[in-house]
Amino acid sequence: MNETTSTQSVAEVMAELATLEDPKVRLVNEKHGDDHGVKLSELRAIAKRLKTQQELATRLWDTGETPARLVAILICRPAAFSPDELDVMLRAARIPKVHDWLVNYVVKKNPHNEKLRLLWFSDPDPVVASAGWALTTERVAKNPVGLDLGGLLDTIETQMKDAPDRLQWAMNHCLAQIGIEHAEHRARAIGIGERLGVLKDYPTPPGCTSPFAPIWISEIVRRAR
Known part of the structure:
Protein backbone atom coordinates (compact mmCIF):
# COMPACT_ATOMS: atom_id res chain seq x y z
CA MET A 1 0.00 0.00 0.00
CA PRO A 83 12.67 -3.49 17.89
CA ASP A 84 12.99 -0.98 20.74
CA GLU A 85 9.96 0.97 19.53
CA LEU A 86 7.85 -2.17 19.29
CA ASP A 87 9.00 -3.30 22.72
CA VAL A 88 7.84 -0.01 24.24
CA MET A 89 4.55 -0.19 22.34
CA LEU A 90 3.88 -3.79 23.34
CA ARG A 91 4.50 -3.07 27.01
CA ALA A 92 2.06 -0.16 26.80
CA ALA A 93 -0.61 -2.24 25.03
CA ARG A 94 -2.59 -3.41 28.06
CA ILE A 95 -5.99 -3.44 26.34
CA PRO A 96 -6.63 -6.91 24.85
CA LYS A 97 -7.72 -5.77 21.39
CA VAL A 98 -4.81 -3.33 21.07
CA HIS A 99 -2.38 -6.04 22.19
CA ASP A 100 -3.86 -8.59 19.79
CA TRP A 101 -3.85 -6.28 16.76
CA LEU A 102 -0.37 -4.97 17.51
CA VAL A 103 1.07 -8.48 17.61
CA ASN A 104 -0.84 -9.82 14.61
CA TYR A 105 -0.89 -6.81 12.29
CA VAL A 106 2.42 -5.15 13.14
CA VAL A 107 4.93 -7.31 15.02
CA LYS A 108 4.40 -10.44 12.90
CA LYS A 109 5.07 -8.33 9.78
CA ASN A 110 8.15 -6.63 11.20
CA PRO A 111 11.57 -7.98 10.13
CA HIS A 112 12.68 -8.09 13.78
CA ASN A 113 9.86 -10.37 14.96
CA GLU A 114 12.20 -13.25 15.88
CA LYS A 115 14.33 -10.98 18.05
CA LEU A 116 11.19 -9.79 19.79
CA ARG A 117 9.89 -13.34 20.18
CA LEU A 118 13.02 -14.30 22.07
CA LEU A 119 12.92 -11.10 24.13
CA TRP A 120 9.31 -11.52 25.20
CA PHE A 121 8.94 -15.29 25.51
CA SER A 122 10.15 -15.56 29.12
CA ASP A 123 9.32 -12.03 30.25
CA PRO A 124 8.12 -11.84 33.87
CA ASP A 125 5.12 -9.78 32.75
CA PRO A 126 2.55 -12.39 31.62
CA VAL A 127 0.95 -10.01 29.11
CA VAL A 128 4.31 -9.43 27.45
CA ALA A 129 5.12 -13.14 27.63
CA SER A 130 1.83 -13.92 25.91
CA ALA A 131 3.08 -11.98 22.88
CA GLY A 132 6.22 -14.11 22.86
CA TRP A 133 4.07 -17.23 22.90
CA ALA A 134 1.88 -15.87 20.09
CA LEU A 135 4.98 -15.35 17.94
CA THR A 136 6.16 -18.84 18.86
CA THR A 137 2.83 -20.29 17.77
CA GLU A 138 3.30 -18.53 14.43
CA ARG A 139 6.67 -20.22 14.04
CA VAL A 140 5.26 -23.62 15.04
CA ALA A 141 2.87 -23.32 12.11
CA LYS A 142 5.05 -21.63 9.48
CA ASN A 143 8.73 -22.03 10.32
CA PRO A 144 9.35 -24.66 13.03
CA VAL A 145 12.97 -25.38 12.07
CA GLY A 146 15.13 -24.81 15.13
CA LEU A 147 12.27 -24.82 17.63
CA ASP A 148 12.43 -27.31 20.49
CA LEU A 149 8.85 -28.55 20.25
CA GLY A 150 9.35 -31.11 23.00
CA GLY A 151 10.74 -28.38 25.24
CA LEU A 152 7.74 -26.18 24.51
CA LEU A 153 5.45 -29.02 25.50
CA ASP A 154 7.45 -29.48 28.72
CA THR A 155 6.94 -25.80 29.59
CA ILE A 156 3.25 -25.92 28.72
CA GLU A 157 2.77 -29.05 30.80
CA THR A 158 4.34 -27.49 33.90
CA GLN A 159 3.20 -23.87 33.62
CA MET A 160 -0.04 -23.51 31.63
CA LYS A 161 -2.45 -24.69 34.33
CA ASP A 162 -1.58 -21.85 36.70
CA ALA A 163 -0.70 -19.17 34.14
CA PRO A 164 -2.68 -15.88 34.13
CA ASP A 165 -5.54 -15.83 31.64
CA ARG A 166 -3.92 -14.14 28.64
CA LEU A 167 -0.70 -16.09 28.96
CA GLN A 168 -2.65 -19.30 29.50
CA TRP A 169 -4.66 -18.66 26.34
CA ALA A 170 -1.49 -18.07 24.32
CA MET A 171 0.17 -21.21 25.68
CA ASN A 172 -2.96 -23.22 24.94
CA HIS A 173 -2.95 -21.96 21.35
CA CYS A 174 0.67 -23.07 21.02
CA LEU A 175 -0.21 -26.48 22.46
CA ALA A 176 -3.01 -26.89 19.92
CA GLN A 177 -0.82 -25.71 17.05
CA ILE A 178 1.91 -28.22 17.91
CA GLY A 179 -0.68 -30.99 17.96
CA ILE A 180 -2.24 -29.87 14.69
CA GLU A 181 0.94 -29.31 12.69
CA HIS A 182 3.26 -31.99 14.04
CA ALA A 183 1.89 -35.54 14.02
CA GLU A 184 4.86 -36.89 15.97
CA HIS A 185 3.86 -34.70 18.94
CA ARG A 186 0.09 -34.99 18.51
CA ALA A 187 -0.61 -37.72 21.06
CA ARG A 188 1.42 -35.97 23.72
CA ALA A 189 -0.22 -32.60 23.01
CA ILE A 190 -3.68 -34.14 23.31
CA GLY A 191 -2.64 -35.93 26.49
CA ILE A 192 -1.37 -32.72 28.08
CA GLY A 193 -4.59 -30.97 27.20
CA GLU A 194 -6.69 -33.76 28.69
CA ARG A 195 -4.67 -33.87 31.92
CA LEU A 196 -4.66 -30.12 32.48
CA GLY A 197 -8.27 -29.52 31.39
CA VAL A 198 -7.54 -25.89 30.47
CA LEU A 199 -10.56 -24.29 28.72
CA LYS A 200 -12.41 -27.61 28.82
CA ASP A 201 -15.61 -25.87 29.88
CA TYR A 202 -15.14 -22.73 27.78
CA PRO A 203 -18.51 -21.70 26.27
CA THR A 204 -18.32 -22.30 22.54
CA PRO A 205 -21.00 -20.95 20.15
CA PRO A 206 -22.67 -23.43 17.79
CA GLY A 207 -20.60 -24.04 14.69
CA CYS A 208 -17.34 -22.93 16.33
CA THR A 209 -14.47 -25.15 17.42
CA SER A 210 -13.81 -25.44 21.15
CA PRO A 211 -10.51 -23.92 22.36
CA PHE A 212 -10.02 -27.02 24.54
CA ALA A 213 -6.84 -28.36 22.94
CA PRO A 214 -7.81 -32.04 22.52
CA ILE A 215 -11.04 -31.10 20.72
CA TRP A 216 -9.35 -28.30 18.77
CA ILE A 217 -6.53 -30.54 17.56
CA SER A 218 -8.78 -33.46 16.65
CA GLU A 219 -11.27 -31.29 14.76
CA ILE A 220 -8.70 -29.42 12.66
CA VAL A 221 -6.83 -32.63 11.83
CA ARG A 222 -10.12 -34.29 10.85
CA ARG A 223 -10.97 -31.44 8.49
CA ALA A 224 -7.59 -31.69 6.82
CA ARG A 225 -8.01 -35.36 5.92
Whole structure:
Protein backbone atom coordinates (compact mmCIF):
# COMPACT_ATOMS: atom_id res chain seq x y z
CA MET A 1 0.00 0.00 0.00
CA ASN A 2 1.44 3.40 -0.94
CA GLU A 3 1.84 5.97 1.81
CA THR A 4 -0.32 9.03 1.39
CA THR A 5 0.07 12.62 2.47
CA SER A 6 -2.01 13.29 5.57
CA THR A 7 -5.28 15.05 4.88
CA GLN A 8 -6.54 14.85 8.45
CA SER A 9 -4.98 15.98 11.69
CA VAL A 10 -4.89 13.92 14.86
CA ALA A 11 -7.52 16.24 16.33
CA GLU A 12 -9.83 15.65 13.38
CA VAL A 13 -9.47 11.86 13.60
CA MET A 14 -10.06 11.97 17.36
CA ALA A 15 -13.16 14.11 16.86
CA GLU A 16 -14.52 11.65 14.31
CA LEU A 17 -13.86 8.72 16.66
CA ALA A 18 -15.70 10.56 19.44
CA THR A 19 -18.81 10.84 17.27
CA LEU A 20 -18.78 7.07 16.71
CA GLU A 21 -18.73 6.18 20.41
CA ASP A 22 -21.76 3.98 21.21
CA PRO A 23 -22.56 3.14 24.86
CA LYS A 24 -24.05 -0.22 23.83
CA VAL A 25 -20.90 -1.18 21.93
CA ARG A 26 -18.79 -0.07 24.90
CA LEU A 27 -20.79 -2.28 27.22
CA VAL A 28 -20.12 -5.32 25.03
CA ASN A 29 -16.43 -4.46 24.61
CA GLU A 30 -15.91 -3.95 28.33
CA LYS A 31 -16.93 -7.55 28.94
CA HIS A 32 -13.78 -8.49 26.99
CA GLY A 33 -11.56 -5.95 28.75
CA ASP A 34 -11.69 -3.36 25.97
CA ASP A 35 -12.33 0.26 26.95
CA HIS A 36 -14.05 1.82 23.94
CA GLY A 37 -17.41 1.93 22.21
CA VAL A 38 -16.54 2.16 18.52
CA LYS A 39 -17.42 -0.72 16.22
CA LEU A 40 -14.38 -2.39 14.71
CA SER A 41 -15.96 -2.13 11.27
CA GLU A 42 -16.09 1.66 11.66
CA LEU A 43 -12.46 1.77 12.77
CA ARG A 44 -11.50 -0.25 9.70
CA ALA A 45 -13.49 2.11 7.46
CA ILE A 46 -11.59 5.11 8.82
CA ALA A 47 -8.29 3.31 8.30
CA LYS A 48 -9.25 2.35 4.75
CA ARG A 49 -9.95 5.98 3.96
CA LEU A 50 -6.75 7.25 5.56
CA LYS A 51 -4.57 4.54 3.96
CA THR A 52 -0.96 4.14 5.09
CA GLN A 53 0.33 7.13 7.06
CA GLN A 54 3.22 6.32 9.37
CA GLU A 55 3.56 9.77 10.92
CA LEU A 56 -0.16 10.03 11.64
CA ALA A 57 -0.14 6.47 13.00
CA THR A 58 2.64 7.35 15.43
CA ARG A 59 0.83 10.43 16.65
CA LEU A 60 -2.47 8.58 17.04
CA TRP A 61 -0.70 5.88 19.04
CA ASP A 62 0.79 8.52 21.31
CA THR A 63 -2.70 9.71 22.34
CA GLY A 64 -3.03 6.55 24.42
CA GLU A 65 -6.68 6.23 23.42
CA THR A 66 -7.78 2.75 22.37
CA PRO A 67 -9.78 3.66 19.22
CA ALA A 68 -6.92 5.88 18.04
CA ARG A 69 -4.37 3.16 18.70
CA LEU A 70 -6.42 0.62 16.76
CA VAL A 71 -6.59 2.98 13.78
CA ALA A 72 -2.86 3.64 14.16
CA ILE A 73 -2.14 -0.08 13.90
CA LEU A 74 -4.15 -0.31 10.69
CA ILE A 75 -2.50 2.67 8.93
CA CYS A 76 1.11 2.21 10.04
CA ARG A 77 4.01 0.63 8.13
CA PRO A 78 4.95 -2.42 10.24
CA ALA A 79 8.49 -2.57 8.89
CA ALA A 80 9.16 1.04 9.91
CA PHE A 81 9.38 0.28 13.63
CA SER A 82 12.62 -0.61 15.37
CA PRO A 83 12.67 -3.49 17.89
CA ASP A 84 12.99 -0.98 20.74
CA GLU A 85 9.96 0.97 19.53
CA LEU A 86 7.85 -2.17 19.29
CA ASP A 87 9.00 -3.30 22.72
CA VAL A 88 7.84 -0.01 24.24
CA MET A 89 4.55 -0.19 22.34
CA LEU A 90 3.88 -3.79 23.34
CA ARG A 91 4.50 -3.07 27.01
CA ALA A 92 2.06 -0.16 26.80
CA ALA A 93 -0.61 -2.24 25.03
CA ARG A 94 -2.59 -3.41 28.06
CA ILE A 95 -5.99 -3.44 26.34
CA PRO A 96 -6.63 -6.91 24.85
CA LYS A 97 -7.72 -5.77 21.39
CA VAL A 98 -4.81 -3.33 21.07
CA HIS A 99 -2.38 -6.04 22.19
CA ASP A 100 -3.86 -8.59 19.79
CA TRP A 101 -3.85 -6.28 16.76
CA LEU A 102 -0.37 -4.97 17.51
CA VAL A 103 1.07 -8.48 17.61
CA ASN A 104 -0.84 -9.82 14.61
CA TYR A 105 -0.89 -6.81 12.29
CA VAL A 106 2.42 -5.15 13.14
CA VAL A 107 4.93 -7.31 15.02
CA LYS A 108 4.40 -10.44 12.90
CA LYS A 109 5.07 -8.33 9.78
CA ASN A 110 8.15 -6.63 11.20
CA PRO A 111 11.57 -7.98 10.13
CA HIS A 112 12.68 -8.09 13.78
CA ASN A 113 9.86 -10.37 14.96
CA GLU A 114 12.20 -13.25 15.88
CA LYS A 115 14.33 -10.98 18.05
CA LEU A 116 11.19 -9.79 19.79
CA ARG A 117 9.89 -13.34 20.18
CA LEU A 118 13.02 -14.30 22.07
CA LEU A 119 12.92 -11.10 24.13
CA TRP A 120 9.31 -11.52 25.20
CA PHE A 121 8.94 -15.29 25.51
CA SER A 122 10.15 -15.56 29.12
CA ASP A 123 9.32 -12.03 30.25
CA PRO A 124 8.12 -11.84 33.87
CA ASP A 125 5.12 -9.78 32.75
CA PRO A 126 2.55 -12.39 31.62
CA VAL A 127 0.95 -10.01 29.11
CA VAL A 128 4.31 -9.43 27.45
CA ALA A 129 5.12 -13.14 27.63
CA SER A 130 1.83 -13.92 25.91
CA ALA A 131 3.08 -11.98 22.88
CA GLY A 132 6.22 -14.11 22.86
CA TRP A 133 4.07 -17.23 22.90
CA ALA A 134 1.88 -15.87 20.09
CA LEU A 135 4.98 -15.35 17.94
CA THR A 136 6.16 -18.84 18.86
CA THR A 137 2.83 -20.29 17.77
CA GLU A 138 3.30 -18.53 14.43
CA ARG A 139 6.67 -20.22 14.04
CA VAL A 140 5.26 -23.62 15.04
CA ALA A 141 2.87 -23.32 12.11
CA LYS A 142 5.05 -21.63 9.48
CA ASN A 143 8.73 -22.03 10.32
CA PRO A 144 9.35 -24.66 13.03
CA VAL A 145 12.97 -25.38 12.07
CA GLY A 146 15.13 -24.81 15.13
CA LEU A 147 12.27 -24.82 17.63
CA ASP A 148 12.43 -27.31 20.49
CA LEU A 149 8.85 -28.55 20.25
CA GLY A 150 9.35 -31.11 23.00
CA GLY A 151 10.74 -28.38 25.24
CA LEU A 152 7.74 -26.18 24.51
CA LEU A 153 5.45 -29.02 25.50
CA ASP A 154 7.45 -29.48 28.72
CA THR A 155 6.94 -25.80 29.59
CA ILE A 156 3.25 -25.92 28.72
CA GLU A 157 2.77 -29.05 30.80
CA THR A 158 4.34 -27.49 33.90
CA GLN A 159 3.20 -23.87 33.62
CA MET A 160 -0.04 -23.51 31.63
CA LYS A 161 -2.45 -24.69 34.33
CA ASP A 162 -1.58 -21.85 36.70
CA ALA A 163 -0.70 -19.17 34.14
CA PRO A 164 -2.68 -15.88 34.13
CA ASP A 165 -5.54 -15.83 31.64
CA ARG A 166 -3.92 -14.14 28.64
CA LEU A 167 -0.70 -16.09 28.96
CA GLN A 168 -2.65 -19.30 29.50
CA TRP A 169 -4.66 -18.66 26.34
CA ALA A 170 -1.49 -18.07 24.32
CA MET A 171 0.17 -21.21 25.68
CA ASN A 172 -2.96 -23.22 24.94
CA HIS A 173 -2.95 -21.96 21.35
CA CYS A 174 0.67 -23.07 21.02
CA LEU A 175 -0.21 -26.48 22.46
CA ALA A 176 -3.01 -26.89 19.92
CA GLN A 177 -0.82 -25.71 17.05
CA ILE A 178 1.91 -28.22 17.91
CA GLY A 179 -0.68 -30.99 17.96
CA ILE A 180 -2.24 -29.87 14.69
CA GLU A 181 0.94 -29.31 12.69
CA HIS A 182 3.26 -31.99 14.04
CA ALA A 183 1.89 -35.54 14.02
CA GLU A 184 4.86 -36.89 15.97
CA HIS A 185 3.86 -34.70 18.94
CA ARG A 186 0.09 -34.99 18.51
CA ALA A 187 -0.61 -37.72 21.06
CA ARG A 188 1.42 -35.97 23.72
CA ALA A 189 -0.22 -32.60 23.01
CA ILE A 190 -3.68 -34.14 23.31
CA GLY A 191 -2.64 -35.93 26.49
CA ILE A 192 -1.37 -32.72 28.08
CA GLY A 193 -4.59 -30.97 27.20
CA GLU A 194 -6.69 -33.76 28.69
CA ARG A 195 -4.67 -33.87 31.92
CA LEU A 196 -4.66 -30.12 32.48
CA GLY A 197 -8.27 -29.52 31.39
CA VAL A 198 -7.54 -25.89 30.47
CA LEU A 199 -10.56 -24.29 28.72
CA LYS A 200 -12.41 -27.61 28.82
CA ASP A 201 -15.61 -25.87 29.88
CA TYR A 202 -15.14 -22.73 27.78
CA PRO A 203 -18.51 -21.70 26.27
CA THR A 204 -18.32 -22.30 22.54
CA PRO A 205 -21.00 -20.95 20.15
CA PRO A 206 -22.67 -23.43 17.79
CA GLY A 207 -20.60 -24.04 14.69
CA CYS A 208 -17.34 -22.93 16.33
CA THR A 209 -14.47 -25.15 17.42
CA SER A 210 -13.81 -25.44 21.15
CA PRO A 211 -10.51 -23.92 22.36
CA PHE A 212 -10.02 -27.02 24.54
CA ALA A 213 -6.84 -28.36 22.94
CA PRO A 214 -7.81 -32.04 22.52
CA ILE A 215 -11.04 -31.10 20.72
CA TRP A 216 -9.35 -28.30 18.77
CA ILE A 217 -6.53 -30.54 17.56
CA SER A 218 -8.78 -33.46 16.65
CA GLU A 219 -11.27 -31.29 14.76
CA ILE A 220 -8.70 -29.42 12.66
CA VAL A 221 -6.83 -32.63 11.83
CA ARG A 222 -10.12 -34.29 10.85
CA ARG A 223 -10.97 -31.44 8.49
CA ALA A 224 -7.59 -31.69 6.82
CA ARG A 225 -8.01 -35.36 5.92
